[in-house]
Amino acid sequence: MMNIKRYRRTAGLLLLVLGLLALVGCESDSVAPQDSDPELTQEDAAHQAAVVAMAIAKVGPQVVRVAPLKSVYSHIFDGTDGITGTVEMDFRTGGPEGASASSTAGDWASLVTLGEDGLAFQVDQSATMYLEVGITCGINQTLHTATALAGSGGTFTAGVYVTTFTMDGLTVAATNDYPTSGGLIFTSGPHTLDIEFDGTVNAVISADGSPHWMLNMDTGALTDLG
Amino acid sequence: MRKFLSVVTLLLMGAVLIAGPVQAEDLEDLLVQVGEDYGRAYASPLIEAFGPNQNSAQYQSAHIPWGGLVFGVGVKVMATHLNEGDQTFKTVLEDVDLGDYDPAYAGQTGDIVMQGPTLFGSTSEYGTVTGYLNGLPAFEMEALPGLIDSRFVPMATPEGSIGGIFGLKGTVRWFPEVQMSSYGKTKYFGYGLQWSPNGLLTNFPIDLMAGFFDQELKVGTLVDSTAKTFFLAASKDLGSITVFGGWAKEESEMTISYVYEGDGSVVTFNAAARQESRLTLGVALGALSVEMAHGDLTTYSAGLMFGF
Numbered sequence: 001m002m003n004i005k006r007y008r009r010t011a012g013l014l015l016l017v018l019g020l021l022a023l024v025g026c027e028s029d030s031v032a033p034q035d036s037d038p039e040l041t042q043e044d045a046a047h048q049a050a051v052v053a054m055a056i057a058k059v060g061p062q063v064v065r066v067a068p069l070k071s072v073y074s075h076i077f078d079g080t081d082g083i084t085g086t087v088e089m090d091f092r093t094g095g096p097e098g099a100s101a102s103s104t105a106g107d108w109a110s111l112v113t114l115g116e117d118g119l120a121f122q123v124d125q126s127a128t129m130y131l132e133v134g135i136t137c138g139i140n141q142t143l144h145t146a147t148a149l150a151g152s153g154g155t156f157t158a159g160v161y162v163t164t165f166t167m168d169g170l171t172v173a174a175t176n177d178y179p180t181s182g183g184l185i186f187t188s189g190p191h192t193l194d195i196e197f198d199g200t201v202n203a204v205i206s207a208d209g210s211p212h213w214m215l216n217m218d219t220g221a222l223t224d225l226g
Numbered sequence: 227m228r229k230f231l232s233v234v235t236l237l238l239m240g241a242v243l244i245a246g247p248v249q250a251e252d253l254e255d256l257l258v259q260v261g262e263d264y265g266r267a268y269a270s271p272l273i274e275a276f277g278p279n280q281n282s283a284q285y286q287s288a289h290i291p292w293g294g295l296v297f298g299v300g301v302k303v304m305a306t307h308l309n310e311g312d313q314t315f316k317t318v319l320e321d322v323d324l325g326d327y328d329p330a331y332a333g334q335t336g337d338i339v340m341q342g343p344t345l346f347g348s349t350s351e352y353g354t355v356t357g358y359l360n361g362l363p364a365f366e367m368e369a370l371p372g373l374i375d376s377r378f379v380p381m382a383t384p385e386g387s388i389g390g391i392f393g394l395k396g397t398v399r400w401f402p403e404v405q406m407s408s409y410g411k412t413k414y415f416g417y418g419l420q421w422s423p424n425g426l427l428t429n430f431p432i433d434l435m436a437g438f439f440d441q442e443l444k445v446g447t448l449v450d451s452t453a454k455t456f457f458l459a460a461s462k463d464l465g466s467i468t469v470f471g472g473w474a475k476e477e478s479e480m481t482i483s484y485v486y487e488g489d490g491s492v493v494t495f496n497a498a499a500r501q502e503s504r505l506t507l508g509v510a511l512g513a514l515s516v517e518m519a520h521g522d523l524t525t526y527s528a529g530l531m532f533g534f
Contacts, residue, residue: 026520028522031309032267033316038337048361159363
């Protein structure tokens with residue numbers, strides 16, 4: 001009789017422990033709202049691409065405008081033109097493994113943004129957005145131009161949207177405020193847009209291989225090309 | 227020190243609301259800074275977890291005598307364990323007039339993203355309300371920090387019972403009215419009835435019981451929370467300990483009301499908790515009992531009940 005009682009007690013305790021263990025493994029469901037980010041239209045992506053193009057137009061030419069005789073140079077954006085932050089440039093001859101060179105002698109350079117968020121900038125009175133850039137480029141010391149090499153690009157953070165871009169033969173010149181040729185390939189969510197520069201204030205933004213918008217890089221205005 | 231006192235207040239007197247004139251006033255002081263959409267999302271873990279707390283610890287045994295009165299009095303403590311993700315939230319409103327949030331954008335249609343800590347999120351980080359126009363953040367406003375950085379939503383309540391006639395037992399939960407400085411009185415009352423058929427099933431190897439409990443909590447004009455549960459339970463006396471378990475259907479809802487200081491409008495919203503059933507397992511050792519219950523949420527409870 002005692003054995004039966006002991007057996008029942010042990011079995012009961014065992015069942016309890018098993019039950020409690022099962023419940024311990026039961027995580028509560030999530031109950032707070034976790035909505036998806038607002039869906040982007042292609043035109044929204046074009047506006048984002050426009051901001052990136054305007055920022056690159058200001059940042060890129062630094063690589064051919066730095067003070068001479070330095071091989072490593074930091075440029076601080078002090079808020080003029082709405083950009084704040086620092087980029088560091090490293091000049092060499094013969095590529096990334098080549099010898100350090102002054103900015104007037106090097107034929108290769110890298111430009112990277114420093115800091116966790118990169119460059120902070122605003123358009124008009126917008127909330128702050130962030131641009132991280134990593135560019136390697138070939139430098140033509142005769143023409144005072146720099147052309148981005150494969151692998152150059154970065155990320156653009158606009159609130160909840162984190163987008164990416166790469167450079168496609170983007171060329172900047174010391175004497176021109178706008179990229180002279182080449183472009184950017186901009187990806188935001190499901191949208192991929194191409195931005196082509198021609199050295200003027202205007203850049204063309206294309207989607208699916210067709211021009212869709214004309215960007216004025218001074219005003220940020222997008223004109224629908226139909 | 228204030229935070230410590232707040233936590234102690236919560237544990238001793240029962241939760242963010244009931245217990246707490248201090249906590250409740252802190253909560254209202256925060257909510258009045260935001261509109262309904264933000265307030266609803268910010269308070270969502272409280273809305274979802276408070277009802278399951280109220281419906282917890284309804285029994286510590288299915289045994290109810292069929293002859294002779296028995297009385298019980300004690301305290302029950304419950305805490306619902308939130309999912310880690312519930313310490314933050316993100317609410318998105320698409321295609322709205324941004325002018326409702328920033329007059330500079332009146333007439334322009336865009337999206338609003340509200341995100342940050344919930345009421346039970348980080349107390350050192352602030353949420354944000356960001357307006358998006360053409361995929362770009364047009365403006366951003368700081369919102370609320372968390373009130374209590376914890377994954378547990380606690381509650382405690384005194385409880386009394388009387389029974390023993392034909393397997394019936396009545397239970398009440400009650401909390402004295404507390405006058406809050408500017409929000410009125412806190413009121414809490416609940417009642418329920420349990421019945422055990424074991425007087426009819428004398429040779430049945432385990433005790434069985436069915437019951438219900440209905441309760442309402444009001445915290446001044448800020449919160450009105452109701453909860454109802456119907457449960458079936460079984461228990462087995464194993465000598466010094468009693469093992470018990472059960473299944474319950476339940477419902478609860480909470481109404482929150484406050485005056486939004488932005489435009490002086492009265493904000494009122496009501497939400498039903500998603501939890502509609504639960505399984506409970508527990509063990510009682512003398513006057514002390516502990517249990518775990520799992521439905522959509524997991525709730526841990528303990529009770530200290532003295533009977534005579």
